Amino acid sequence: MATARPIPDKEALPKGARTRESILRVAVDLASVEGLEGVSIGRLADELKMSKSGLFAHFGSKEDLQLATVSAAREIFTEHVIRPALSEPAGAPRLWALCLHWVKYVEGKVFKGGCFFAAASFEFDSRKGPVRDAIANAMQEWLGVLTRAVEGAKKAGHLKASVNPEQFAFEIYSLAIGGHWGFQLLEDTKALDRVRVTMRDRIKALATPKCPSLKLPR
Amino acid sequence: MATARPIPDKEALPKGARTRESILRVAVDLASVEGLEGVSIGRLADELKMSKSGLFAHFGSKEDLQLATVSAAREIFTEHVIRPALSEPAGAPRLWALCLHWVKYVEGKVFKGGCFFAAASFEFDSRKGPVRDAIANAMQEWLGVLTRAVEGAKKAGHLKASVNPEQFAFEIYSLAIGGHWGFQLLEDTKALDRVRVTMRDRIKALATPKCPSLKLPR
DNA sequence: ACAAAAAACGAACGTTCGTGCTATTATTTT
DNA sequence: AAAATAATAGCACGAACGTTCGTTTTTTGT
Numbered sequence: 256m257a258t259a260r261p262i263p264d265k266e267a268l269p270k271g272a273r274t275r276e277s278i279l280r281v282a283v284d285l286a287s288v289e290g291l292e293g294v295s296i297g298r299l300a301d302e303l304k305m306s307k308s309g310l311f312a313h314f315g316s317k318e319d320l321q322l323a324t325v326s327a328a329r330e331i332f333t334e335h336v337i338r339p340a341l342s343e344p345a346g347a348p349r350l351w352a353l354c355l356h357w358v359k360y361v362e363g364k365v366f367k368g369g370c371f372f373a374a375a376s377f378e379f380d381s382r383k384g385p386v387r388d389a390i391a392n393a394m395q396e397w398l399g400v401l402t403r404a405v406e407g408a409k410k411a412g413h414l415k416a417s418v419n420p421e422q423f424a425f426e427i428y429s430l431a432i433g434g435h436w437g438f439q440l441l442e443d444t445k446a447l448d449r450v451r452v453t454m455r456d457r458i459k460a461l462a463t464p465k466c467p468s469l470k471l472p473r
Numbered sequence: 474m475a476t477a478r479p480i481p482d483k484e485a486l487p488k489g490a491r492t493r494e495s496i497l498r499v500a501v502d503l504a505s506v507e508g509l510e511g512v513s514i515g516r517l518a519d520e521l522k523m524s525k526s527g528l529f530a531h532f533g534s535k536e537d538l539q540l541a542t543v544s545a546a547r548e549i550f551t552e553h554v555i556r557p558a559l560s561e562p563a564g565a566p567r568l569w570a571l572c573l574h575w576v577k578y579v580e581g582k583v584f585k586g587g588c589f590f591a592a593a594s595f596e597f598d599s600r601k602g603p604v605r606d607a608i609a610n611a612m613q614e615w616l617g618v619l620t621r622a623v624e625g626a627k628k629a630g631h632l633k634a635s636v637n638p639e640q641f642a643f644e645i646y647s648l649a650i651g652g653h654w655g656f657q658l659l660e661d662t663k664a665l666d667r668v669r670v671t672m673r674d675r676i677k678a679l680a681t682p683k684c685p686s687l688k689l690p691r
Numbered sequence: 692a693c694a695a696a697a698a699a700c701g702a703a704c705g706t707t708c709g710t711g712c713t714a715t716t717a718t719t720t721t
Numbered sequence: 722a723a724a725a726t727a728a729t730a731g732c733a734c735g736a737a738c739g740t741t742c743g744t745t746t747t748t749t750g751t
Contacts, residue, residue, distance in 0.1 A: 270718060271728060288599045293510060295708065308710085309729035317709060368599035377595035380657035381506045381586035391658050398659075425651060426671060432654065433647025439598035440609050441616075453644060460678075488748060489698065513738065526741085527699035535739060 275313050278303060279327035282320070286328070288368035290378050291321055291386070318386060325389045328371040332393075335360045337400055346411030347458065350404040350427075351469045354454045357431050358447050359472075361438065369439045372397070373432060401427055413466040414458075423461065430454055493531050496521060497545035500538070504546070506586035508596050509539055509604065536604060543607045546589040550611075553578045555618055564629030565676065568622040568645075569687045572672045575649055576665050577690075579656065587657045590615070591650060619645055631684040632676075641679065648672055 268276075281302050285294045296317065300307045314320040340352035361370055368374060376394060379387040401424035408414040414423075430453055437446030455469050486494075499520050503512045514535065518525045532538040558570035579588055586592060594612060597605040619642035626632045632641075648671055655664030673687050 269727085274728080290508065290510070290596055292508070297707065297709090306730045308712090308731075311710070312728070374595050374598075376654055376658050377592050378508055380592075380654070387658075391660075394654075395659060422667065422671065425655065425667065426648070428654075429647040429651025430644070432650055433643060436594055436598070436612075436646075436650065437643065440594050440605075441613060442609075449640065449643065453640065487697085492698080515737065515739090524700045525739090526701075529740070530698070 271313070274305075275323075276327075278310060278313060279323055282324045283328045283331065283371055284367045286324055286368075287366035287371045287374055291324065291375050292378065294320075294324070296320070318384075321386045322389055325375065325386065325393065328366070328375070329393045331365060332360070332370075332372065332397075335365050337397075340404075345404075345407040347408045347413035347462065347466045347469065350401075350408045351455070351458065353401060353404055354427060354431070354458075355451065355472065358434065358451055361435055362447050370435055373435050373439075398424060398428060408466075411465075412463055414461050415463055418461050423457075426457065427454060430457070489531070492523075493541075494545075496528060496531060497541055500542045501546045501549065501589050502585045504542055504586075505584035505589045505592055509542065509593050510596065512538075512542070514538070536602075539604045540607055543593065543604065543611065546584070546593075547611045549583060550578070550588075550590065550615075553583050555615075558622075563622075563625040565626045565631035565680065565684045565687065568619075568626045569673070569676065571619060571622055572645065572649070572676075573669065573690060576652065576669055579653055580665050588653055591653050591657075616642060616646060626684075629683075630681055632679050633681055636679050641675075644675060645672060648675070 278299065282294055282299060285299065285302070296311055297307050300310045303310065314323060336353065336356045339356050340349055343349040343352040372390065372394060375390045379390050402420045405414065405418065405420040405423050405427075409416065409418055409420065430450055434446050434450030437443040437449075451471055455471065458469060459466070496517065500512055500517060503517065503520065514529055515525050518528045521528065532541060554571065554574045557574050558567055561567040561570040590608065590612060593608045597608050620638050623632065623636065623638040623641050623645075627634065627636055627638065648668055652664050652668030655661040655667075669689055673689065676687060677684070
């Protein structure tokens with residue numbers, strides 16, 4: 256017979272998976288502040304009020320924990336930046352939405368220490384191994400999303416035919432990471448506003464008359 | 474009487490200072506790869522074939538070692554990027570020299586793991602304390618150097634009067650850090666070439682007819 | 692050359708690191 | 722409700738961490 260409760264809406268996941276998720280949610284936050292290598296199992300266990308060994312059992316090793324953390328961060332990133340932009344029409348609006356959502360994602364402290372991948376990228380950029388590869392992979396994909404958005408804007412006739420999508424996607428990415436640096440390290444509260452303006456200026460400089468207007472928020 | 478050796482040219486520094494220097498030279502290299510927090514005293518001592526305690530005595534604490542490492546890195550950065558550019562005439566040539574020397578400094582692996590400050594910036598960007606402040610300070614100065622170079626280029630009539638120096642300096646910085654990311658993390662060997670081209674394009678887009686030509690190396 | 696000072700060492704400290712085990716609880720499934 | 726399974730806790734390990742201390746070696750100034 257079925258369970259007496261007619262509302263099986265929530266928590267269909269088994270206990271283990273739920274715990275795992277909450278561990279990873281704390282792990283990504285911690286990693287964005289202390290770095291991925293700086294997230295120790297003991298520290299993580301304290302934060303979650305569980306035993307080191309109990310937590311450890313969810314992952315076979317520290318490296319597996321790091322890989323799981325990277326992929327958890329990837330999902331959160333997709334959720335906050337990529338997915339909302341994909342619901343915008345292809346072309347300049349979608350490209351612009353990617354920019355705006357990225358900035359909002361940093362501004363809104365989705366991760367406590369700013370963008371997880373900004374930290375992880377520069378932490379692992381001269382190492383070897385699967386963790387570095389996972390990070391590089393995620394970033395390659397992100398750059399790919401940006402590149403395709405630029406291509407889409409070209410196809411929609413919003414950007415000039417002379418635009419090089421890889422080049423321009425890289426430029427936008429650079430502005431994003433530069434803004435992150437100004438915001439987080441230099442504590443320049445205006446940094447992210449300026450990034451939005453600069454991004455818009457750059458898009459407009461390469462736009463055709465067909466390009467719809469790009470609105471700054473608020 | 475003077476020493477028998479008539480060539481007292483080298484090593485006027487006392488022993489302690491010389492050792493300290495060689496420690497810090499290894500420390501910055503190691504930090505550019507493993508991160509500043511990742512440089513352990515034991516590891517550093519192994520690398521230099523000296524005892525942990527002997528090395529430790531040169532610095533009162535790990536934090537002091539980190540601060541010394543930051544300022545050693547700062548000197549190396551100045552030597553490789555800022556000083557050579559200052560011998561160029563103020564204006565677009567000096568701004569362009571800053572760009573080129575920065576790229577060369579990354580490309581030439583002055584630090585084993587790429588730019589020390591790229592790593593350190595993103596490692597400490599959401600922490601507190603004197604180490605973070607020292608890094609932020611150095612980066613603020615670097616941004617200042619870039620900003621003044623843009624101002625100089627405006628004054629020389631090489632850049633349009635409409636150029637906002639802070640804005641444009643930030644843009645150049647962003648391209649630099651973006652290039653570092655492509656080069657180090659994505660292992661894109663063309664990344665730095667593309668950065669040079671993009672930087673030149675951006676300068677030219679804001680240049681007046683008076684602006685001298687900016688040559689790409691090789 | 693000798694005495695004073697500085698530098699380097701070796702051992703030990705208390706912690707924390709990642710990682711095994713073996714129990715003991717919770718949760719599912721029957 | 723009982724049996725089977727999964728999740729967590731407890732404890733211990735060897736290694737590495739930053740740091741302290743007393744001793745020995747090396748450099749320096751006279």
